[in-house]
Amino acid sequence: MAGHRNVTIKDVAARAGVSITAVSHALNEKGTLSEETRARIREIATAMGYQADALARGLRRSQIGVIGIVLRPLDALANYSPPGVDYFLRFAGAAAVSALDHGLSLMQVADLVKGPVTPLAFSLDGYVVTDPVRDDPVVDLLESRSIPYVTLGRDPGKPEASNWVASDDAAATRTALDHLAEGGARSIAFVGGTDDNSWNADAESAYLQWCSEHGATPRHFRSPEGLGEAGGRDLVPQLLANGVPDAIYSLTGRHAAGIQEAMRERGYVAPEHYLLACGTDAAQTRTAEPPITAIDLRPEVLARETVELLARITRGQAPEGRRLVASELIVRRSSQRAE
Amino acid sequence: MAGHRNVTIKDVAARAGVSITAVSHALNEKGTLSEETRARIREIATAMGYQADALARGLRRSQIGVIGIVLRPLDALANYSPPGVDYFLRFAGAAAVSALDHGLSLMQVADLVKGPVTPLAFSLDGYVVTDPVRDDPVVDLLESRSIPYVTLGRDPGKPEASNWVASDDAAATRTALDHLAEGGARSIAFVGGTDDNSWNADAESAYLQWCSEHGATPRHFRSPEGLGEAGGRDLVPQLLANGVPDAIYSLTGRHAAGIQEAMRERGYVAPEHYLLACGTDAAQTRTAEPPITAIDLRPEVLARETVELLARITRGQAPEGRRLVASELIVRRSSQRAE
DNA sequence: GTCATTGCATAAAACGATTTGTGAAGCTAG
């Protein structure tokens, strides 16, 4: 059943009694062929089941219809799909679907900068890079190879860049804090990550701003993203150092889950003893006991916008970047003061 | 920052003062160059940051270092990542990692047979096809293009084929049924899917066999995979038609979840009123209330074996296929008779 | 001094498309 060599442009040309140029022009609406000839060639081509070889075409056009995606924060983690990061999985899945709408397909590329990388990596049409950090080596690499890319979240080191899509983290943070304040919280502690990306930066500065506007004393903590739940747990003694805070706002889902556990072990349960909210929604926030109020960053919308921007750029169109996507607060039990 | 054309083999040749043939030979350990020349060329090449263009190389070698994966059962579903199918996600994730071990990377290809498909689809080195059904059009397509592939689960229409890896579903089914019987169940109902794939077929026939060996009357139901939880719910009246069964063994996680819900609504709770077990593990079986006993198909092991087999085949080595992977029963509350 | 033999390097032909430039007809205008 093997040896069935695929039909090439040469085969079609032979059958149609024309040159390969004619075939190429007919199929790509180029050149100066007569409409009759075009039609005849098209007909024969489909009859023979001809499909242009993507590699050969790509070699000429330097476009192969595939974009890469680099999930930056996951590069750092040992496991590529730990629980609590389903924001990225949802984003990647949605990006793949969106890509199809533009006739592109999506290839996930693991860590572009270390180790042997996919041979195809540098032949892709463009990249989506999620949550780059300042002076991100992946971004630098793409720049040096002049491969187009769009980042999800601003690149903190490139304020002038416009090739990004991001969730409106400042607004989301204010919404969450307002919600907690409405629940009666006066002192709200903030827990962020340590990666130098725009998500952490924007949420943090929005928190500080909010505190100053509301005359609250900021209580502000950080824990490395990589530590996950353990990082959240370890923070609890500090969180309790000056008494139990009225509310805790944790950016990452894994920290939030760890905090909730460690708090419970000490006898503090949300929403009775404190309010809890999280900056991103995940399986963990949904299934926690009690379920944790969280911000839905709307990865599907973000993915659509990101891929659309990248697709335009690869098509050489003028990019209208810097797109902000509004998030949505999902109120759950952890922040609803009992009646 | 653009226009920074990548360094080609020609550039390296020019700098080294040799022919491009020499460069190619030096870098690929071919030809009859002297060891000194080889070394010198290698040095210059790395100094210049040369990396062979994957497309051009692929055009010659017809191997680009990328394999495709088709998640067959998901093609049928509207959404590509509905809850309860995380077996596939785990499998795909693990396959990607395994691929890297073989210097390959993995590209997920959505539905190869309908609609416009990735241009690159037919230039990939090979495919992993999960759970093909009888006369699967995807498999036929790959055959007709003589693209190598390995299936996860036997192709029911190709008993002579050896290019497959599968979980040992007959053994797993017996293990689960034995476990339920140990819990005191005499009548055990079986719920399978309707897809004509080997998973359904093997589990079903193992069930019938087990029943005849144990003198039990088989009570055996089917519901289309696509219906998900609703399909499970709708089956409950039939399941209860002849009284409450001692135990229910549902192959898919989504059916199991639906069954559990609809049973509870009628006042039947596992494990008090009946025992429940599921043929695959998923977020739903873990977080259900009570958590559902399930079979861990060990997607990571399956992925490793599958990719390894495919990698050998693409390298032209003699394939040793037909690999069976043992599953593992995870006992949870739904099947543990209270003391 | 000639003829093999060996050692080393290269020229040229693929791979399968796209694109640029050229030219052969057929037609019209003078």
Place this chain on the structure above:
DNA sequence: CTAGCTTCACAAATCGTTTTATGCAATGAC
């Protein structure tokens, strides 16, 4: 009849590799 236009098709160059076949020195044997 010829110059000038169109109209339509094709030859050949190109993309960046790999691979096959060829060739040139230098060495050794007689």
